[in-house]
Amino acid sequence: MTKAATISGILFDKDGTLLDYARSWVPVNYELARVAALGDEDLARKLLVAGGMDPDTGHVMPDSLLAAGNTVEIAEGFVAAGAPFTVEALTIHFDGLFANSAQLAVAVTDLADFFATMHARGYWLGVASSDNEASIRATAKRFGFENYLHYVAGYDSGFGIKPEAGMVLGFCAATGLEPHQVAVVGDNNHDMHMGRNAGAGLTVAVLTGTGSRESLADASDYCLNDITELVPLFPEAAAARPAA
Known part of the structure; x- marks a missing residue:
C-alpha cells in the first residue's frame, strides 16, 4: 500500500x-513595495530585495519573505528595511491589498x-x-x-x-x-x-x-x-x- x-x-x-504564484503575486509584490515606500522608487526596490524578490526580473527566491511569510512577517521585514510605517499600520494596508487581489489571481x-x-x-x-x-x-x-x-x-x-x-x-x-x-x-x-x-x-x-x-x-x-x-x-x- x-x-x-x-x-x-x-x-x-x-x-x-x-x-x-508568478502570474498572481509578482504584480502584487510590486504594489506592496510601492505602498510601503510611499511611492519612493528607490526604497521600493530596496524593500523588494529585502523580501527576496529581484525588482528587475520579478524572480522570488524560494522560502524568502515574499514567498513564505505571512502578512505580519512581511510588514515586519519591510519596516526593518526602511518602510516609514509601523508594523501594525502596514499590516492593515497589506491585508486589504491581499483581499482585493483575489479578484486578479490566476488559478x-x-x-x-x-x-x-x-x-x-x-x-x-x-x-x-x-x-x-x-x-x-x-x-x-x-x-x-x-x-x-x-x-x-x-x-x-x-x-x-x-x-x-x-x-x-x-x-x-x-x-x-x-x-x-x-x-x-x-x-x-x-x-x-x-x-x-x-x-x-x-x-x-x-x-x-x-x-x-x-x-x-x-x-x-x-x-x-x-x-x-x-x-x-x-x-x-x-x-x-x-x-x-
Whole structure:
C-alpha cells in the first residue's frame, strides 16, 4: 500500500499551490513595495530585495519573505528595511491589498472541477495559507470551490502560523481525522515543515510557486508539477474516514 492510499484529507496551501504564484503575486509584490515606500522608487526596490524578490526580473527566491511569510512577517521585514510605517499600520494596508487581489489571481487549473473531483472521491478538503482568512474565502468564492471546503485557516484564524503544526491540527479537529490521515500540499518548505511538524501522513510539493525540486526535495514525499497530478496519485476512493 502506498502512502497516498492511507490518506483521507488533503490540506492545501493557496498561493503558489492553487494559484500560479508568478502570474498572481509578482504584480502584487510590486504594489506592496510601492505602498510601503510611499511611492519612493528607490526604497521600493530596496524593500523588494529585502523580501527576496529581484525588482528587475520579478524572480522570488524560494522560502524568502515574499514567498513564505505571512502578512505580519512581511510588514515586519519591510519596516526593518526602511518602510516609514509601523508594523501594525502596514499590516492593515497589506491585508486589504491581499483581499482585493483575489479578484486578479490566476488559478493553476479549473479549481471548481478539481475540488469537485476530489470531493466526489470522499476526501476531506481544506486550505491553510499564510494569507488572511478573508482572502482565502474570497479566492474560493471567485473560483467556485467554496462549497467543497471543510476547513479554512489563514494566519489570522487562531491556529498559529506556518511552519508550526497548528493549522494541520485544526484541520484534524474540524474533520475528525488523525494527522497521519492527512496530506499537506504546498509550494514551499514552510508548508512541508508544517506537515512534518504535525505528523502528517504525506507532504506533497508542487512547482507552481517559488520552490524548486532541489529546494523541496528534503521535506517532501512527492514533488509534482502542479495539483492536477494529485488526481492520478490518489486513489479514486479516499481511505475510510470518520463521519462528520
